[in-house]
Amino acid sequence: MGKMGKNEWQGAVQPMALRPERQQVAALCYRKKDDRKQVLLITSRDTGRWIIPKGWPMEDRSDAKAALQEAWEEAGVTGRLTARKPIGHYRYLKLLKDGSTVPVETDVYPVKVKGLATKYPEAGQRKRKWVSPKKAAEMVQEPQLKELLLSL
Known part of the structure; x- marks a missing residue:
């Protein structure tokens, strides 16, 4: 281990270097308009970048239902x-x-969208925008999300 002792590695460095990924759930909200698929993007509250509604898993519901709940809370x-x-x-x-x-x-x-509410928990904190999957892929930053959007 060189100059770093085993206790320092196990106590401080190893947990940071090998920390497990956290898990989130997201809703890819879509609709058809004029026979073309559109997806709903929202802005993040902190940086304003374009994202899809997402959040942490919830103890009282399945991951799929948690994603649907995030779509309601963040995008109405x-x-x-x-x-x-x-x-x-x-x-x-x-x-x-x-x-x-x-x-x-x-x-x-x-998530197939039936409607968008004007009053919902994070109304006024985010912007919403309907775009084609191709345009959405251009707007988001995450490479794997771009690929997923382009696969639609």
Whole structure:
């Protein structure tokens, strides 16, 4: 181990270097308009970048239902899940309040949108935008999410 002792490696460095990814769930909200598929993007509250609604798993519901709940809270989406299993996933580094980052793997569940509410928990904190999957892929930053959007 060189100059670093085993206790320092196990106590401080190893947990940081090998920390497990955290898991999130996301809703890929879509609709058909004029026979063309559109996806709903929202802005993040902290950086304003374009994302899909996502959040942490919830103890009282399945991951798919948690993704649907995030779609409601963050985007005012009313709709239904069209799959109970993820249609894909993507990874990104989540910026925490203390300025550090943590690797996150996000499972993506499809949600067919029936409507958008004007009053919902995070109304006024985010922007919403309907775009083609191709345009959405240009707007998001995460490479694996770009690929997922282009596969639609």
